[in-house]
Amino acid sequence: MQPPKKYKFLQEHVFEGTWPFSRLKPPFNVFLLLLIYFSWGLALYFTYNIPFIYLFAGVCGAFGLFLWTISIFKYAKKLRNVEIERLNSVTKKFHVEFLEYLFHPSSIVISIAVFLLVLTYFFSSSSFGLNNILIYIQDDMALNSLPPLLIFFIFLMTFDICYRLGLTIFIIFIQLRRDFILARYLKNPSLKAYFSATDIRSLENSDVVHYLAISSGLALVPLGYLDRFLMFMLLAYIMFAFLLSSINIIYLRILYVRAIPDGLLTLIRNSNFAQIGTISVSSSNKIPHVTPTLFIFDGRDFFISTSLSSKKVRNLQKRNKITLFIDSKEKKDMTQSFGVQIMGRSKIYGHDSKTGFLFVLLFSPVLIRVLMLFLRKYPNYINYYWRFHEKIPRAWQVLPIVSRTIIKIVPEHFFYWKASRVDQVRF
Amino acid sequence: MKVVCELNGQECLLPDYISQFILSASFIYCATLNDTNNPQIHPLLFVNELGKCLLSFIQNINSDVIKNLQRHPYLALTIDNTDPENPFSNTGIMIEAIVKLSTSNQHIQNCFELLREKYGDNIVTKVLGIDIDTNYIKIQARPLKIVYWKGPFFQTYKCKQKKYT
Numbered sequence: 001m002q003p004p005k006k007y008k009f010l011q012e013h014v015f016e017g018t019w020p021f022s023r024l025k026p027p028f029n030v031f032l033l034l035l036i037y038f039s040w041g042l043a044l045y046f047t048y049n050i051p052f053i054y055l056f057a058g059v060c061g062a063f064g065l066f067l068w069t070i071s072i073f074k075y076a077k078k079l080r081n082v083e084i085e086r087l088n089s090v091t092k093k094f095h096v097e098f099l100e101y102l103f104h105p106s107s108i109v110i111s112i113a114v115f116l117l118v119l120t121y122f123f124s125s126s127s128f129g130l131n132n133i134l135i136y137i138q139d140d141m142a143l144n145s146l147p148p149l150l151i152f153f154i155f156l157m158t159f160d161i162c163y164r165l166g167l168t169i170f171i172i173f174i175q176l177r178r179d180f181i182l183a184r185y186l187k188n189p190s191l192k193a194y195f196s197a198t199d200i201r202s203l204e205n206s207d208v209v210h211y212l213a214i215s216s217g218l219a220l221v222p223l224g225y226l227d228r229f230l231m232f233m234l235l236a237y238i239m240f241a242f243l244l245s246s247i248n249i250i251y252l253r254i255l256y257v258r259a260i261p262d263g264l265l266t267l268i269r270n271s272n273f274a275q276i277g278t279i280s281v282s283s284s285n286k287i288p289h290v291t292p293t294l295f296i297f298d299g300r301d302f303f304i305s306t307s308l309s310s311k312k313v314r315n316l317q318k319r320n321k322i323t324l325f326i327d328s329k330e331k332k333d334m335t336q337s338f339g340v341q342i343m344g345r346s347k348i349y350g351h352d353s354k355t356g357f358l359f360v361l362l363f364s365p366v367l368i369r370v371l372m373l374f375l376r377k378y379p380n381y382i383n384y385y386w387r388f389h390e391k392i393p394r395a396w397q398v399l400p401i402v403s404r405t406i407i408k409i410v411p412e413h414f415f416y417w418k419a420s421r422v423d424q425v426r427f
Numbered sequence: 428m429k430v431v432c433e434l435n436g437q438e439c440l441l442p443d444y445i446s447q448f449i450l451s452a453s454f455i456y457c458a459t460l461n462d463t464n465n466p467q468i469h470p471l472l473f474v475n476e477l478g479k480c481l482l483s484f485i486q487n488i489n490s491d492v493i494k495n496l497q498r499h500p501y502l503a504l505t506i507d508n509t510d511p512e513n514p515f516s517n518t519g520i521m522i523e524a525i526v527k528l529s530t531s532n533q534h535i536q537n538c539f540e541l542l543r544e545k546y547g548d549n550i551v552t553k554v555l556g557i558d559i560d561t562n563y564i565k566i567q568a569r570p571l572k573i574v575y576w577k578g579p580f581f582q583t584y585k586c587k588q589k590k591y592t
Contacts, residue, residue, distance in 0.1 A: 323468055
């Protein structure tokens with residue numbers, strides 16, 4: 001079900017209310033904006049015989065705006081896709097409050113402030129002995145004053161850039177504010193139960209889209225090359241945005257782990273084996289397959305190590321759905337047993353020697369970290385496998401790439417299981 | 428329990444140590460397919476029906492296991508004896524099976540009695556509840572394939588259909 005209110009950024013409202021943008025859907029309306037900037041810029045270039053370097057800078061500016069807008073629209077769409085009606089009352093209140101703040105029209109205040117600062121710089125820098133881009137164009141075109149159409153074009157593009165710069169910082173501040181509120185909720189045991197780790201991960205995945213949007217600001221750097229001071233300020237601004245956004249993503253990752261109930265997190269960290277379920281699709285019927293396997297949890301994803309010729313690898317190659325089940329196996333009173341079931345999707349880091357080698361080249365930092373975690377958690381196992389290397393069938397020898405592979409499990413749903421309950425409870 | 432199987436194309440009986448391993452286990456991990464085609468794992472109490480190569484258990488009619496099996500009558504059952512120190516001591520069995528669901532009160536009651544015999548009143552009542560006559564379904568799992576492992580060594584037995592002795 002869609003959220004009760006369609007949350008949109010100011011620019012989305014402007015596009016929806018302005019012909020011809022209103023006739024097109026994203027990303028085509030953004031593409032139209034890019035086309036308008038291109039054709040207008042080209043017309044000015046040929047009409048006023050502007051030096052080529054300014055045309056190039058303008059193209060970079062328009063392209064940067066295009067990428068930035070597309071990414072921000074994508075971010076907004078991702079947040080709008082959250083099925084708010086599915087959420088429980090506490091999470092719903094939290095999420096709606098976040099959306100209300102994020103899509104509030106007051107976001108333009110920072111943008112206007114940035115625009116005013118740039119205008120101040122344009123009009124007053126010469127009094128401090130600094131030349132700005134307007135003076136450079138004027139000098140290069142050997143004119144006393146710039147044509148009004150060109151000035152309008154420059155100011156419009158400047159405002160568009162400032163709007164995005166302001167919106168980016170506004171979004172990051174709202175994200176950080178949301179994180180602090182979420183941390184407060186998670187500290188309260190009675191409220192923590194309402195928050196799901198996978199929902200927090202979805203928020204993080206959305207924030208990553210915005211994180212990438214900031215990098216489109218780098219396309220504006222050639223524009224600033226014409227004006228060193230502007231370029232320095234722009235780079236400083238982008239670095240600041242990256243820094244804050246990185247803090248936000250790291251903080252969300254910490255909160256993701258905090259959202260897993262303490263007892264279950266301890267169980268996950270202390271258990272040696274997990275039952276791994278996959279689906280066998282070798283026959284005409286789909287038959288489940290389940291075996292106990294060593295695993296590690298890195299605070300975000302689960303990893304298992306298995307033989308390249310194992311049934312799990314064959315199954316996951318065809319269908320990447322996977323389930324882990326970790327339980328306490330209470331021996332004194334089995335009715336006190338409890339556990340956690342994690343459903344997710346898998347990623348195999350090489351399903352044969354050739355692809356394994358490729359994955360090692362591409363993901364060596366990840367794989368080395370996973371290997372270290374396995375060594376730390378199962379030193380005896382690795383030791384046994386090395387000592388009795390020759391007695392083990394080749395398929396199960398600890399030879400990365402040659403006989404073994406790593407499988408990453410990205411959790412999508414967590415379930416709590418208790419022996420004395422009929423069904424598992426999703427959290 | 429004598430089960431006729433096929434190991435590497437040769438007809439044989441399921442070795443006693445495997446039958447005993449199955450019979451001595453307490454919880455069994457049962458994997459079914461849910462409505463989104465994800466494997467779903469549940470630990471279950473189970474019994475072996477005397478003289479038959481059938482594993483039986485009962486579940487609430489509203490449970491996920493029943494809903495899944497009504498849609499898709501295949502399951503995988505795993506019993507393991509894991510050693511966190513020595514990988515060569517790990518033993519386990521995975522059984523791929525097809526199921527038959529029964530709503531007959533007599534079947535359910537028989538299975539319930541066998542479960543009480545095996546686990547005792549306290550455990551069965553706590554796990555399954557007391558009101559066993561209504562809302563329960565008996566599940567009979569007929570093995571299609573049994574995989575036994577000890578450390579990194581595996582044996583796969585294909586069960587001969589309808590040849591139970």
